[in-house]
Amino acid sequence: MREINKTKYLAVFSIATLIFVSGIITAQYINKIKLSEFVLAQTDLRNYILSLNLQTELAKKYECRVDTVKLAREKDQLGNQIDMLENKLGKNNGDIKSLKEEYSLLSIRQWLLFEEIREKCDKKIINIIFFYSNERNETLCQSQGYVLDYFYKKYPNYVVVYALDYDIDSPALDTFKEIHSITQVPSIVILDETYYGFKDKETLENIIVEEIKNV
Amino acid sequence: MSFGSIGIYLASYFSLFVGTFFLYTFFENKRKLKTPEIKEFPEISILIPAYNVEKFIKKTIDCVLNSNYPKKEIIVIDDGSTDNTYQIVKKYKKGVKIFRKENGGKASALNFGIDKCNGKLIMPLDADSFLEKDTIRKMVSYFGDKKVMSVVPTLKVYNPKTIIERMQVIEYTVTSFIRKIFTFMHGLNVNPCAPIYRAEFLKKNRFDQDNLTEDLEMGLRVQSKHYDIQHAIDANVYTMVPNNLKSLMKQRVRWNYGTIWNLKNKYGFMFGLKYGDLGLFILPTTLIFFGLAVFLLIYYLGKLLWDSIYNLYFLSLIGFDIKYVLFGGGSTQIINYLIDVKMFLFLTLFVVGGTICLIAKRTLNEKRFRFSYFIYISLYSIFLGIFPLIAALYFIFRKKPKW
Numbered sequence: 332m333r334e335i336n337k338t339k340y341l342a343v344f345s346i347a348t349l350i351f352v353s354g355i356i357t358a359q360y361i362n363k364i365k366l367s368e369f370v371l372a373q374t375d376l377r378n379y380i381l382s383l384n385l386q387t388e389l390a391k392k393y394e395c396r397v398d399t400v401k402l403a404r405e406k407d408q409l410g411n412q413i414d415m416l417e418n419k420l421g422k423n424n425g426d427i428k429s430l431k432e433e434y435s436l437l438s439i440r441q442w443l444l445f446e447e448i449r450e451k452c453d454k455k456i457i458n459i460i461f462f463y464s465n466e467r468n469e470t471l472c473q474s475q476g477y478v479l480d481y482f483y484k485k486y487p488n489y490v491v492v493y494a495l496d497y498d499i500d501s502p503a504l505d506t507f508k509e510i511h512s513i514t515q516v517p518s519i520v521i522l523d524e525t526y527y528g529f530k531d532k533e534t535l536e537n538i539i540v541e542e543i544k545n546v
Numbered sequence: 547m548s549f550g551s552i553g554i555y556l557a558s559y560f561s562l563f564v565g566t567f568f569l570y571t572f573f574e575n576k577r578k579l580k581t582p583e584i585k586e587f588p589e590i591s592i593l594i595p596a597y598n599v600e601k602f603i604k605k606t607i608d609c610v611l612n613s614n615y616p617k618k619e620i621i622v623i624d625d626g627s628t629d630n631t632y633q634i635v636k637k638y639k640k641g642v643k644i645f646r647k648e649n650g651g652k653a654s655a656l657n658f659g660i661d662k663c664n665g666k667l668i669m670p671l672d673a674d675s676f677l678e679k680d681t682i683r684k685m686v687s688y689f690g691d692k693k694v695m696s697v698v699p700t701l702k703v704y705n706p707k708t709i710i711e712r713m714q715v716i717e718y719t720v721t722s723f724i725r726k727i728f729t730f731m732h733g734l735n736v737n738p739c740a741p742i743y744r745a746e747f748l749k750k751n752r753f754d755q756d757n758l759t760e761d762l763e764m765g766l767r768v769q770s771k772h773y774d775i776q777h778a779i780d781a782n783v784y785t786m787v788p789n790n791l792k793s794l795m796k797q798r799v800r801w802n803y804g805t806i807w808n809l810k811n812k813y814g815f816m817f818g819l820k821y822g823d824l825g826l827f828i829l830p831t832t833l834i835f836f837g838l839a840v841f842l843l844i845y846y847l848g849k850l851l852w853d854s855i856y857n858l859y860f861l862s863l864i865g866f867d868i869k870y871v872l873f874g875g876g877s878t879q880i881i882n883y884l885i886d887v888k889m890f891l892f893l894t895l896f897v898v899g900g901t902i903c904l905i906a907k908r909t910l911n912e913k914r915f916r917f918s919y920f921i922y923i924s925l926y927s928i929f930l931g932i933f934p935l936i937a938a939l940y941f942i943f944r945k946k947p948k949w
Contacts, residue, residue, distance in 0.1 A: 332820050344563065347559070347562045
């Protein structure tokens with residue numbers, strides 16, 4: 332009959348558990364810091380857009396000096412970060428929902444700004460509004476998002492994509508949906524014309540190339 | 547939390563627990579590492595089963611003859627070789643005897659040879675394994691303790707050249723270190739390659755000729771009678787190891803199959819409290835590691851396959867125009883991945899595993915253990931899942947892997 336040292340098992344269990352829990356707590360702590368950095372970046376961007384609104388007002392008086400490509404890239408990066416956070420924390424997380432709502436409002440504000448720049452400053456910008464949902468036609472929405480992201484990367488000097496979650500409950504977004512008669516997802520609005528359902532690469536390429544020629 | 551995440555958390559905690567257990571046991575018994583002083587020199591019979599080993603047998607015998615242990619005899623059993631093994635051995639005039647029999651496998655040759663041995667100790671020695679001058683002396687010193695029924699040496703890889711062989715240098719170093727830890731727990735349960743037994747035990751307990759891992763079965767048998775198996779950590783034996791993936795796969799599937807088969811069918815060790823740490827910790831840990839390795843392998847291979855199909859589908863949407871997909875977003879994703887909770891667990895395990903490897907390297911004075919450690923960790927861990935998986939499939943479908 333061999334002896335079993337129970338104290339040793341208990342000691343090892345305690346040490347291993349302590350290391351394990353410490354590892355998890357450290358990682359979660361860093362995640363929290365990163366989340367707060369995202370929130371900070373988002374506030375920064377909002378301030379930035381507000382200041383650019385002011386700049387646009389000034390531009391009316393003087394000249395159009397707004398760097399739209401840089402602005403669009405910053406918005407896109409924020410969107411990617413929110414996407415990653417959503418994957419990590421889940422789409423039902425309260426912080427994520429609020430971040431996405433803020434992001435939608437920022438997108439609408441940027442769209443308004445860019446439309447104004449396009450019209451008043453004669454800049455070549457193709458604003459694409461993309462309505463998607465995480466609850467309906469998810470695969471089609473993901474596919475459409477992927478194709479639009481491709482065009483944003485292919486024509487970074489012209490194409491700006493505003494991805495808006497159809498299910499977000501916001502009066503501004505509702506008005507936006509009403510204006511463009513959005514009743515289903517995925518839907519795309521390209522320069523005031525609404526396209527319903529998934530649009531493949533070729534269809535969109537034709538529209539975009541045509542618009543680039545026109546704008 | 548997904549099914550895979552739960553598996554990763556469980557595997558991480560379990561591995562951490564086992565790693566901590568090893569380190570705790572090592573530091574608790576560090577002073578017992580030293581080999582005891584030899585007091586007696588009982589006669590030893592070196593029993594070498596030989597089958598078509600004309601390339602190595604001379605070196606193996608010469609190493610034994612050069613040993614500084616005084617009372618020894620060498621018995622070679624030619625297990626029906628078709629090459630020049632017999633002729634090479636026959637040339638030795640003094641101290642070496644050779645017997646021939648029909649081919650019947652290693653265990654059969656050993657059983658045949660046990661009756662020819664005159665020593666009080668018997669060392670079954672693989673014909674492709676080479677002793678150092680003082681290996682036998684160091685091993686025999688442990689027999690001063692009456693409870694010790696067998697002693698195993700530290701196995702080292704002979705002349706590693708290929709990447710597969712170099713990876714095994716690390717594996718053998720760590721395995722030997724862990725075997726020493728098992729002896730502190732009275733739980734070493736395998737007698738590979740070049741163990742020394744008390745002759746009285748082997749004469750009563752013959753090798754199981756149908757068993758694919760007869761050294762493991764014999765180790766379990768020693769343990770079932772509550773005797774000790776010791777490990778002379780500074781007594782080195784150099785052995786030939788598989789030098790390519792195919793032969794490594796064949797060997798490891800056989801070992802893994804043998805382990806599963808013996809643990810299921812022999813002596814009721816699993817969770818047998820009367821066997822102490824062996825029944826409660828060592829053997830269940832071995833089986834759980836097999837299970838976890840198989841689970842993680844299947845999970846990640848499945849995930850890899852699914853992700854590949856998923857990515858191909860999306861790439862097809864943009865006509866595989868990948869140059870635009872490659873730009874942007876990547877670095878953020880990598881940073882995001884690096885600070886994931888699971889990555890922290892892997893990092894913790896890496897530190898614990900690395901600590902064990904480094905202590906093993908220092909304790910065994912293995913200078914050939916180099917930075918290939920990192921390659922080892924990333925590549926070999928995949929194989930560690932594949933071997934038990936194939937072995938488990940053999941076991942489930944009641945097929946026996948070939949030698």
